[in-house]
Amino acid sequence: MRKLMREVSIGLLFLFVLATAVFADGSIYSTRAFGVSWYFPSGQAVGMGGVAMSSVDSQHLNWANPAALPASQTVQVSCVFLYQHLKINSKTQVFKTGYANFNGVMFSVPVHKRMGVAFGIQPLTNINLKIKRRDAIKNNIYTKSVKSSGGLNSFFLMIGYRPLKSLLVGIGTNFIMGKMEENWRVDFIDSHFRDNFDQFRTKAWGMNYTVGVIAEPLPGWHLGGIYGFSSNLHLKFETSYYSADIKTSKNATTTYPKKIGIGTSYHWKGRWQVGFDFVTQDWQNFQLGEEKPNETIREYRYAGGIEFTPSRQTHAFYLKQISYRAGFTYSQPYFLGYNGEKLHSYLFTFGFGLPFAHQTGVLDLSFEIGKMGDLEKNMFAENIFRMVVFITSNERWFVR
Amino acid sequence: MRRITGLALAVVFLVWGCGENSKNPFGLDLLQRKDTGSEKLLEIKGMTKEMTYHYQVNVGRSNKIMIGEFRGLRANLLLRFGDLSNIPHGATVEQVLLCIWRYDDVIKASDATPFQADIHKITQAWDDSSITTWEEIQNGYEPSSLQSIQITPEETNVDSFYMPTDLIQAWVDSTENNYGILLRSAGANFIKLYYSKDSAYSPRLKVYYSTNTGTDSAEVVATEDTYLIENTGSTPENRLIVGAGYGFATLLHFDVNTDSLPKGTTVNRALLTLMVDTTQTILRKKLTFVLSSIAVKTEPEAWSPPDISLDSTSTSTSSYSEPATATIDITHLVQNWVSQRSPNHGLRLGAFSDQTELVRLSFYASTADSTLIPKVEIFYATPPIK
Numbered sequence: 001m002r003k004l005m006r007e008v009s010i011g012l013l014f015l016f017v018l019a020t021a022v023f024a025d026g027s028i029y030s031t032r033a034f035g036v037s038w039y040f041p042s043g044q045a046v047g048m049g050g051v052a053m054s055s056v057d058s059q060h061l062n063w064a065n066p067a068a069l070p071a072s073q074t075v076q077v078s079c080v081f082l083y084q085h086l087k088i089n090s091k092t093q094v095f096k097t098g099y100a101n102f103n104g105v106m107f108s109v110p111v112h113k114r115m116g117v118a119f120g121i122q123p124l125t126n127i128n129l130k131i132k133r134r135d136a137i138k139n140n141i142y143t144k145s146v147k148s149s150g151g152l153n154s155f156f157l158m159i160g161y162r163p164l165k166s167l168l169v170g171i172g173t174n175f176i177m178g179k180m181e182e183n184w185r186v187d188f189i190d191s192h193f194r195d196n197f198d199q200f201r202t203k204a205w206g207m208n209y210t211v212g213v214i215a216e217p218l219p220g221w222h223l224g225g226i227y228g229f230s231s232n233l234h235l236k237f238e239t240s241y242y243s244a245d246i247k248t249s250k251n252a253t254t255t256y257p258k259k260i261g262i263g264t265s266y267h268w269k270g271r272w273q274v275g276f277d278f279v280t281q282d283w284q285n286f287q288l289g290e291e292k293p294n295e296t297i298r299e300y301r302y303a304g305g306i307e308f309t310p311s312r313q314t315h316a317f318y319l320k321q322i323s324y325r326a327g328f329t330y331s332q333p334y335f336l337g338y339n340g341e342k343l344h345s346y347l348f349t350f351g352f353g354l355p356f357a358h359q360t361g362v363l364d365l366s367f368e369i370g371k372m373g374d375l376e377k378n379m380f381a382e383n384i385f386r387m388v389v390f391i392t393s394n395e396r397w398f399v400r
Numbered sequence: 401m402r403r404i405t406g407l408a409l410a411v412v413f414l415v416w417g418c419g420e421n422s423k424n425p426f427g428l429d430l431l432q433r434k435d436t437g438s439e440k441l442l443e444i445k446g447m448t449k450e451m452t453y454h455y456q457v458n459v460g461r462s463n464k465i466m467i468g469e470f471r472g473l474r475a476n477l478l479l480r481f482g483d484l485s486n487i488p489h490g491a492t493v494e495q496v497l498l499c500i501w502r503y504d505d506v507i508k509a510s511d512a513t514p515f516q517a518d519i520h521k522i523t524q525a526w527d528d529s530s531i532t533t534w535e536e537i538q539n540g541y542e543p544s545s546l547q548s549i550q551i552t553p554e555e556t557n558v559d560s561f562y563m564p565t566d567l568i569q570a571w572v573d574s575t576e577n578n579y580g581i582l583l584r585s586a587g588a589n590f591i592k593l594y595y596s597k598d599s600a601y602s603p604r605l606k607v608y609y610s611t612n613t614g615t616d617s618a619e620v621v622a623t624e625d626t627y628l629i630e631n632t633g634s635t636p637e638n639r640l641i642v643g644a645g646y647g648f649a650t651l652l653h654f655d656v657n658t659d660s661l662p663k664g665t666t667v668n669r670a671l672l673t674l675m676v677d678t679t680q681t682i683l684r685k686k687l688t689f690v691l692s693s694i695a696v697k698t699e700p701e702a703w704s705p706p707d708i709s710l711d712s713t714s715t716s717t718s719s720y721s722e723p724a725t726a727t728i729d730i731t732h733l734v735q736n737w738v739s740q741r742s743p744n745h746g747l748r749l750g751a752f753s754d755q756t757e758l759v760r761l762s763f764y765a766s767t768a769d770s771t772l773i774p775k776v777e778i779f780y781a782t783p784p785i786k
Contacts, residue, residue: 031430131430200786
């Protein structure tokens with residue numbers, strides 16, 4: 001227990017140090033709908049292009065499929081840190097943004113040798129964009145700026161059960177909550193001027209359920225899938241014109257769409273793993289209150305990845321204990337580009353699973369390099385670089 | 401663990417170093433909002449309605465009194481020495497000196513010259529806490545002057561004047577009602593201020609008298625004193641006035657167009673600029689003139705000053721320092737009108753100085769030359785709409 005706490009503390013300290021100088025600017029598309037969706041199912045999956053539907057691994061927490069929980073017989077704590085760097089290209093200009101922050105935490109406990117429970121919090125979407133303009137009225141200089149921030153988060157509780165040796169099932173409940181803000185400011189240099197501050201805020205909350213299954217029809221070959229039920233998502237739109245002292249509020253209910261994911265993976269000689277995933281969520285009929293934004297469509301994600309771990313032995317040469325991963329993701333985001341055209345995202349991934357403390361913990365360092373959008377079709381093309389760090393600690397708490 | 405942490409940190413900082421944030425060059429239109437709002441300037445020249453009115457100010461409890469005349473305002477000084485008990489009954493008044501101490505500055509132009517002030521006997525009772533206007537006393541004194549004194553514009557610390565001994569003798573003997581004296585200027589071109597009885601330097605009479613036992617003197621302190629302003633001039637055409645001491649206020653109403661300033665608009669700054677007629681303005685060297693504006697609750701059609709209902713929660717003040725223009729920040733008032741927190745029934749301009757101080761600001765009205773008329777500049781930002 002003490003050892004686990006020490007490791008977790010070191011991990012948190014590490015993340016904290018990294019996050020102290022947080023970047024906070026994101027995708028040019030992050031003001032679309034609920035923002036850019038993020039998908040980091042596990043430390044292992046990120047390095048493998050996002051392959052997680054059928055992934056059964058005792059050392060990693062799989063957030064995407066609750067059926068994977070019984071795979072681990074240890075108490076696990078997993079913390080995530082994300083660094084993102086984007087180079088945003090338009091036909092005339094280029095600029096760069098950076099974002100760094102904690103990106104979720106998860107805790108799982110094996111309550112029985114066939115059953116595991118887990119809970120945690122993770123972001124689903126992210127909004128982070130600043131736009132500034134400098135101007136003057138009759139030689140009075142001011143800066144007009146808009147800062148969009150927030151996104152949807154999921155606080156989840158999952159239970160996984162292994163009814164048969166080759167079958168795992170699970171169910172998860174997600175409390176979806178989020179706050180999305182758009183702060184408009186006009187700041188004059190002359191202090192005699194009163195500055196503007198107007199704010200649009202959308203609060204969202206709701207609950208949905210996900211069921212998952214993983215089967216092993218043949219030794220080493222896994223098939224998996226999830227079904228996320230659609231649910232009501234309550235929205236509260238607040239508008240505040242602070243100087244004018246006008247505040248309005250409007251409630252609405254929309255549907256958080258169902259999500260379907262399927263995948264397969266093959267483990268070979270205990271050292272190799274290869275997998276493929278397909279995940280989709282239909283945002284086509286999504287409405288923001290009474291308005292249909294006409295900027296949401298069906299989201300697709302295809303992923304494929306491979307992992308190689310030279311040795312699982314704790315006494316092996318350290319470089320042999322490291323897991324080496326690579327993958328590829330193609331996705332069509334759930335929102336359209338600014339000119340109404342569909343976007344396409346391509347990501348190459350690679351990563352390393354770095355075991356520590358005699359393989360009771362693992363630090364997964366994963367990188368995503370790719371592109372979203374096309375300069376000709378979508379006005380903007382983003383070059384993406386992400387580094388995702390998972391620190392997962394495994395400890396046997398209840399074993400005498 | 402240390403090795404891994406070190407490695408990870410090295411990678412992170414390497415990546416970090418490579419990535420440098422730069423300013424987003426894209427405009428607000430990118431957000432595709434219904435309206436991204438705009439920042440503009442609205443200039444309103446001239447008022448839809450304006451009027452200046454006089455209101456009464458009681459200055460009897462002020463710590464100053466004054467005498468003289470300047471730019472159409474004549475200050476008449478009233479003094480009463482009600483308690484003569486220091487002077488023995490039967491004494492003969494030999495000589496009387498009025499001693500008054502100068503207060504602050506002298507209201508004058510550069511060409512100020514000494515003037516004569518006539519001393520008149522007041523024939524009616526008065527009380528400095530209630531008497532307010534010259535009209536209340538203008539028939540209550542003997543028109544014939546008992547004596548004249550000379551007032552000089554020099555900033556002397558104390559002025560002493562001989563007083564008519566017969567009158568003081570009559571008060572001592574109780575053969576005349578002691579209602580005090582009136583000091584009234586003739587042809588003055590400055591106003592001199594003195595400390596009143598409500599200060600540490602009360603005006604006093606130094607009475608030299610003789611009795612059977614010899615000569616002696618006694619000091620008699622003023623028991624009532626005040627000054628009453630007489631408007632001897634006429635306001636030129638196309639002028640509006642604000643002032644204190646002899647109260648003037650001005651009501652102004654201008655049209656704030658709600659089409660160009662929708663409800664959610666932020667008023668970044670609203671300035672009312674007045675072109676000052678310096679020839680009609682009375683300023684004090686050692687007193688800052690503060691203009692005050694306060695929202696009017698009475699509709700312009702129903703303005704009937706001085707009965708004007710005011711919104712004391714919506715006020716602003718501004719020091720007047722430039723000689724040619726006076727500017728007052730009315731951002732708060734205009735924001736209230738634009739946000740429809742209160743209706744636009746105009747504003748009342750007044751002098752925020754102590755109402756017993758004699759100051760006046762004269763400015764051109766909307767009927768004057770277009771370059772001189774009042775002007776309102778509203779810097780505003782219309783709200784974004786998502």
